[in-house]
Amino acid sequence: MLVLIVAIAVFAAWAWLSYPRIGHWLYDLSMAAEARLYRLHKIEVPIREMTVSTWQAGPYEAADAILMLHGYSADKNIWLRFARHFVSSHRVIIPDIAGHGETGFKAGGGYDIPLQAQRLIQLLDICGVDKVHVIGNSMGGYIAAWLAAEYPDRVASVALIDPAGVTSPELSDLARQLAKGKNPFLIESRDDFQQFYRMTMATPPWVPGVVLDAVAERYQDRREELAEIFDDFHASPPMEPKLASIRAPALLLWGREDRLIDVSSVPIWSRGIPNLRVNIWDGIGHMPMVEQPGRTARLYRGFLQGLGR
Template sequence: MFLILALIATLIVWGWWTYPRIGGLLFDLITRLEARLSRVTEVPVAIERMTLATFQGGARHNAPPLLLIHGFSADKNLWLRFVRSFVADHRVLIPDLAGHGKSGFEAGGDYSIAAQAQRMVEMLDASGIDKVHVVGSSMGAYIGTWLAAHYPERVLSLALMGPVGVNLPQPNEVEELVKQGRNPFLIHSRAEFDRFFAMTMASPPWIPGVLLAAESQTYIDRRAELAEIFDDFHDSPRMEPWLSRVRVPTLLLWGREDRMVPLASAQTWMAGIPHARLECWDGVGHLPMVERPERTAAQYREFLNGVRESCIA
């Protein structure tokens, strides 16, 4: 009887210990399959002081390339479903930002918005790319806007999804939690991860529990790293003084149920970039490219077509 109980206890402990690891292996397998379906491959790009992991693919003829920039604590995998709609006629470049994904973290590495934008310029140079259409999500939108304002010769257009980077006109759930010392990105337990995950999307796709367990463990393991990256980007200068420098066609895409960045922030962006076009979607949260990948791609395709027409005119 004792041996049976010991065996059951061992199986329970083994299952608890390996469950996130199994999820991690499954996640890697699914990512490789998604990348193949999206016709992109992993390409390391050496820049000053580090190497950035990227997905690259797509056509290399006349249409200018697309640069897709993910947000804080995310990685390049977020764009795989979205980019599937563009590889037939655009070269695409999707990096893991420094400190994220497979690009690696270095303590004291400077993860400010200005530094991350500079790395994007170095990556474009190393890839032999002159000008790009930039698409950014959340912190990636902050970086993309910094690029458009400070490196205008490199940016052809700007699409911003739930952008951070301006002073908030009203209290925000994330900012309030940070002030209380409860940064929702800095995860200590699966329960905290589940609350955080619920904040990111209003209509998330179905994700198996084993994958969520793996993602939760990744956040827990990287908590100290994410804290340093968050401090660097959160302390970066807000964009208001430079928004008027953004002269390229600009699309703002916001989910009305975005709990990370309130829709009220759009007022500041539209005041600073008055030529920008704002699209707001019901039933969508902070990550439209994940929640509605086909619709987001169609919206962006329409925007890109308008950019081309304005250039021809």
């Protein structure tokens, strides 16, 4: 009994002294556990200039494959609870886009949208996928739209969730802060991260405070890397001139409470893409697939099922 008490005391002291290190451990363990539960496997895919870390699942012989693209500063884990709804019926490929997650960052590596799209075409080639349904959020939506416009023979359909890539008529909270010279993604303290996290979703799922503090620490550690990626990403060619060339069936989902990219962008996408289905959800922020993964999956499944009709 004494040994157990001492062990607990030592662990408690270690956790307090190394805070929030235990949060990193809890986050990584929980993501790995969820992936395993949903039958997603981590697969490292070598492409021309790097190795891309992916979650993959589903019947590999399936005719339909889905490529899921996360946003700027995020990683492949944000898709887990959404992806679980498709692993039985589709081949699912969820990469850490270059510069993010376990794919890693290389200074001067180039993180503009056209180059990121080229890398994903290489990824599909290595994975043996000829044509794919692509769904992307934020920066991932920008890349998804670029793929649909520039590589139409590789894209069976495109789904855009609060995508970047066009100029919003109305400024978002993020745009206002950027105009004042502050980038909320470049975190300097835990308080900064808390404010930023509240901007990303209207009703974020519950996450233990120690895990959020660990994620805040990761953002702080990656501040210079994220700044370079942001500069490359925001210097990319705009989507407006290319929207009319998107001929694949397209779905647009937007959270009306999005504080990162204003919902006033919707008419620009609607006027530009000929074959676009639009949904705007009240009470939802920038990442519907995280806030309401089941509802978002039902919408997307209905979209995919409607393609045959």
